[in-house]
Amino acid sequence: MKTPDECLTKQDIRTEIDRLDGELVQLFAERQSYVRRMAELKRHPDEAFDAARIESMISAIRDRAGVLCLDPDQAELVWRTLIDWNIAFEKRVIADRLHNEAANQDTPAD
Template sequence: MTALRAEIDALDRQLIALLARRHALIDRAGRIKAAENLPARIGWRVEQVVANARHNAAAAGLEPDLIETIWRQLVEAAIAQEDRQLKGRQDDRHAD
């Protein structure tokens, strides 16, 4: 059991590293959206990301409903991250 727990812990570290990479990509998306005057929430893209996650989950033998729940939380966190970034850009423009 000790070896299995160590393997799970190592995998968790890898997942966190991947989430950190995703976070950095969301920052990039926020900068692009600010430059192009786009909103943080783009409804069709949210649904596309969730549908992709469901499809990938099913292909990997995972429960699509569970993955959808997790991904919707992940996407909402990303939208909030972009909103903060977009709000910061607006505040910077008003400071001039």
């Protein structure tokens, strides 16, 4: 791992960006496992959207981004996209589960 100041070539920088991208994908996958679990706990697809929670998260992300010298607008755009995707994912998971539960109730026992 090199710091940005230690990168002397474009390839050095590309290597570090690729390393970070790998770590980000791993973190997004871990985050999604929590989103999947949340969807398992929710009883209705409408529970996937919580405006107050979203705005609280965005405010915290913007604050944290500013502290880390990351453009808060960029951070907000990334997180809003991530949140929108997760809401759609949760809704699908919940709706599929409810559909399967209803189908199982309609199926006569052997």
